[in-house]
Amino acid sequence: MCSVWRILGRGALRDIVLVCLAVGVIGLSYGAIAVASGFPLWVPVLLGVLVVAASSEFLFIGIVAAGGSPIAALFAGLLINARHLPFGLAVPEVIGSGWRRYIGTHLMNDETVVFALAQQDLPRKRAAYWLCGLGILVCWPVGACLGGMAGALLDDTDALGLDAMFPAVILALILPALRDRKTRSAALAGSALALATTPLLPVGLPVLLALLGAAFAIERTREKEGTR
């Protein structure tokens, strides 16, 4: 663990702790909402430990609480989590091999992937991914548990602006990667496609459609290289 401290340095360490705490606070509202919707406390906590993907858990809880079938909630949750497949293609060396792969895989989420991508070299990428992942694995279900016990007192974290934190965290961490022109044009095309389809398609699908934006950019670069 000491080497993780040394590799990352104080700045990155503080950022990761901050994100884990923010995840814990969102966990408070998640637990509170789940219990206020009629679920026993163990439901959000168990999902928090086993799934560790906030948006799919909110969606699952929301659909079932609204009277929807748990099967529909399952498919909606899986759809929103399908983006982890391309994430895994992007950061396999960060996770490691052997037994580490099977544990590290469970730590894959938006925050850990974006922290890993934001670091310069492999040791730092690894340290950031694992530290952030383990932190979230603890903070998310603990937050859900505390929120569930505190009950409906905490269900309006929007008043504190916490809903703006998650997109801002990811945005801050991808900004350096967006300086690359090709990445930026692919990201813009993908985002435009996702935004245009969000009101029309099931939750989770528009973000996957953003992949088509990336595909567009590849074709163009390949043609360019071919004419050289």
Next chain:
Amino acid sequence: MNSTPLNNTPLLVATMLALAAGTYAFRLAGPLLRSKVTFSPAVEKLMERVAVVLLTALVVTTALFEAREWAGFARPAGVLVGGVLAWRKAPFLVVVLGAATGAAVLRLLGVP
């Protein structure tokens, strides 16, 4: 009273476990595939780009929408505050708190 999904515990637990297993399978598929097949450096670079594209789309959609509904003005404005702060190379803590404060202040002023 009918048995609602909320008190049909076996079905609820089965779907929760299936969600966990399916999510783990999605997460494992990438690293497994990459350990079996070797890709050219260009393709590896492309996969990193794809992850950034997905994350950007996630930022934009979660900033502007709550599920499929328009999220109001306060949230995207808060995210924009955070984005500008990050762009001006403000410390991460300032970025995150700036986004939350921006949205919270707007809501306090009655902006949805």
